[in-house]
Amino acid sequence: MLIFENIRLALSSIRANKMRSFLTMLGMIIGISSVIAIVSLGDTMRSVVANEYKNVGLGLAYMYINPPDDTYGDNTYFTTADAEKLKEAMGDDLAYVGFNQSLRKDMTVGRRTKTLYVSGLAENPTAMKNLKIIYGRMLSDKDFQEKRHHIVLQKETAEGFFGDANAVGKTVKVKLNEDQEEFLVVGVYENQDSALMKALQGGSMEFAYIPESLMVTEDSYNWSLYFVVSDVNQMDSMKSRVTAYMARMKNLQPEYIVMSSASEEMGMIDSMLGSLSAVVGAIAAISLVVGGIGIMNIMLVSVTERTREIGIRKALGARTRDILTQFLIEAAMISAAGGLIGTILGISVVAIGGMLFGITTVVKPQVIVIAVAFSAMVGLGFGLYPARKAAKADPVIALRYE
Amino acid sequence: MKEIIKIENLNKTYDTGAIQVHALRGINLTIHEGEYVAIMGQSGSGKSTLMNILGCMDRQFSGTYELDGISIAQQSENQLSAIRNQKIGFVFQAFQLIPRTSALKNVEIPMIYAGMKADARKAKAAALLEKVGLGQRIHHMPNELSGGQKQRVAIARALANDPAIILADEPTGNLDTKASYEIMEFFTNLNKEGATVVVVTHEEEIAAYTDRIIRFQDGQIISDKKVVKGSC
Numbered sequence A: 001m002l003i004f005e006n007i008r009l010a011l012s013s014i015r016a017n018k019m020r021s022f023l024t025m026l027g028m029i030i031g032i033s034s035v036i037a038i039v040s041l042g043d044t045m046r047s048v049v050a051n052e053y054k055n056v057g058l059g060l061a062y063m064y065i066n067p068p069d070d071t072y073g074d075n076t077y078f079t080t081a082d083a084e085k086l087k088e089a090m091g092d093d094l095a096y097v098g099f100n101q102s103l104r105k106d107m108t109v110g111r112r113t114k115t116l117y118v119s120g121l122a123e124n125p126t127a128m129k130n131l132k133i134i135y136g137r138m139l140s141d142k143d144f145q146e147k148r149h150h151i152v153l154q155k156e157t158a159e160g161f162f163g164d165a166n167a168v169g170k171t172v173k174v175k176l177n178e179d180q181e182e183f184l185v186v187g188v189y190e191n192q193d194s195a196l197m198k199a200l201q202g203g204s205m206e207f208a209y210i211p212e213s214l215m216v217t218e219d220s221y222n223w224s225l226y227f228v229v230s231d232v233n234q235m236d237s238m239k240s241r242v243t244a245y246m247a248r249m250k251n252l253q254p255e256y257i258v259m260s261s262a263s264e265e266m267g268m269i270d271s272m273l274g275s276l277s278a279v280v281g282a283i284a285a286i287s288l289v290v291g292g293i294g295i296m297n298i299m300l301v302s303v304t305e306r307t308r309e310i311g312i313r314k315a316l317g318a319r320t321r322d323i324l325t326q327f328l329i330e331a332a333m334i335s336a337a338g339g340l341i342g343t344i345l346g347i348s349v350v351a352i353g354g355m356l357f358g359i360t361t362v363v364k365p366q367v368i369v370i371a372v373a374f375s376a377m378v379g380l381g382f383g384l385y386p387a388r389k390a391a392k393a394d395p396v397i398a399l400r401y402e
Numbered sequence B: 001m002k003e004i005i006k007i008e009n010l011n012k013t014y015d016t017g018a019i020q021v022h023a024l025r026g027i028n029l030t031i032h033e034g035e036y037v038a039i040m041g042q043s044g045s046g047k048s049t050l051m052n053i054l055g056c057m058d059r060q061f062s063g064t065y066e067l068d069g070i071s072i073a074q075q076s077e078n079q080l081s082a083i084r085n086q087k088i089g090f091v092f093q094a095f096q097l098i099p100r101t102s103a104l105k106n107v108e109i110p111m112i113y114a115g116m117k118a119d120a121r122k123a124k125a126a127a128l129l130e131k132v133g134l135g136q137r138i139h140h141m142p143n144e145l146s147g148g149q150k151q152r153v154a155i156a157r158a159l160a161n162d163p164a165i166i167l168a169d170e171p172t173g174n175l176d177t178k179a180s181y182e183i184m185e186f187f188t189n190l191n192k193e194g195a196t197v198v199v200v201t202h203e204e205e206i207a208a209y210t211d212r213i214i215r216f217q218d219g220q221i222i223s224d225k226k227v228v229k230g231s232c
Helices: A003-017 A020-056 A078-091 A139-143 A155-162 A195-200 A232-250 A262-305 A305-315 A320-357 A363-392 A395-400 B047-054 B077-087 B102-111 B120-131 B149-160 B176-192
Strands: A059-066 A094-098 A102-109 A112-121 A132-136 A152-156 A170-173 A182-191 A208-209 A224-229 A257-261 B002-016 B020-032 B038-041 B062-067 B088-091 B164-169 B199-203 B212-217 B220-226
Touching: A003 A020, A003 A320, A020 A059, A020 A320, A059 A195, A059 A232, A078 A224, A112 A132, A152 A155, A155 A182, A182 A232, A208 A224, A224 A232, A257 A262, A257 B176, A262 A305, A262 A320, A262 A363, A262 B088, A305 A320, A305 A395, A305 B077, A305 B102, A320 B077, A395 B102, B002 B047, B002 B077, B020 B047, B020 B220, B038 B047, B047 B062, B047 B164, B047 B199, B062 B176, B077 B088, B077 B102, B088 B149, B102 B120, B102 B149, B120 B149, B149 B164, B149 B176, B164 B176, B176 B199
Parallel strands: A112 A208, A152 A182, B038 B199, B038 B212, B088 B164, B164 B199
Antiparallel strands: A059 A224, A059 A257, A094 A224, A102 A112, A102 A170, A132 A182, A152 A208, A170 A182, B002 B020, B002 B062, B212 B220
């Protein structure tokens, strides 16, 4: 029998029992929409993380020294002299070398004091932090070399203290050590982190940037040293070059120098988020099985109700496989329609969520294809038993069924 | 005349586990093309069992049954479906129309299973409904039709694939007297046009429309007579 006739039959049967069909579909709708929403949430988080690292720069790496048996000494820390030497040795291959100091400090203007993060930036600061300056300028190499008390504020900080984002030329006091020191605002930047990233970082943290030479002095010992390579593709070779150089300089075995890069970290977070969303998605997929059992249940009821119709069709010449196809297509259509509605609902939920958080959401087409194909398969799988039951009916008995 | 139905030594036993019911005992019956036959008998006489076998819905029997030259016992399930579809036009006591499905669609069903193209079968279904006097009601649902009208839809459906034989199982059992006579006159006219018609009934008035009456009792044929038409 023609497949088109079966589709028409299935549609009229679904229409004849609207409420029942809808309730049956509901299982598939909930299952598919939650799978799509969860998997898309995972994919969105991954893309947000990837974007974040794109802002930071995948050329960023850091090292620390992990000596054997915890024998820490003078040669297991980094000093500003080490940083200078490394920079000289690597020349243009390193775009930035610094300690990436970031500390919670009190900032005061007049009588108002606020706690925020103060971060140090070394020479060539844009290689480390590509801030979107809206007023004034970024810190300069001279600011670093001459230890000028210059500061770049976040837009919100400037507005909070001065009522105006353009705070260039104003002064703020920062308690770096024991005493308050006066800083001249040379620039204001706008935070470009996504709402989701801000939420992940734990609310609205404000950052101010000053020359790192004011925070890290010549006599301080530092756990870790950061650098940015000029060519991201040379990351691996640069890592081994820096390791070898540092080991020689510090008189240490190279294996005691632990090196980690932003791309490695990103890869770790990415695979963690990936497996997390796969696991949660799999749990949500269980609801699809529940939905499938719902379809089987209602198809069994439908087959029993329509015993006489099956008998009539068989008497009029329907073959076993005609009846089988009729009921299978009906089950698959209920399931696929549920899958389609579920897909639309899932995408809508993701889109609305994305709008609320102000992020670009990621809904991969293959997720949709897999979800809808899976729902149709659930329909076929769970529809098979009722359809076989219908197809095997004896026309003599079925015609007499009341 | 061509033999449409040829039955030799047909036996049918229902095995219900505890007891065996011998429903048909050694039936011999031949019906030729163009005949108009009534099969009569009390309930339990075996006439319904015979009807199921004649209708190719039951092939669990011993003996031989040939329909239009085809030996039914040797056919597969799918072949039997095709034979029911092509050779037999069923008319049932309870009409057996598919609910929530228009008269036109009901008449189309045998043609759908025959693989007929949509346009052709729609046209033929409409023509058949016109022929049974329901040209104005082709889009009515079964629950919007009277008993007599339903049975006329069923007759139109029975004629859909130009069957070799029309099998009517108590076609007037659910109808009032007036509708019953209308339906029987319809069968009479079909027979005059050349159709082979077999009617199962327990009513003498209905059997009187036919040309040959076969009486059943306890699974056996007790009489097989040509009807002598009165001067009515």
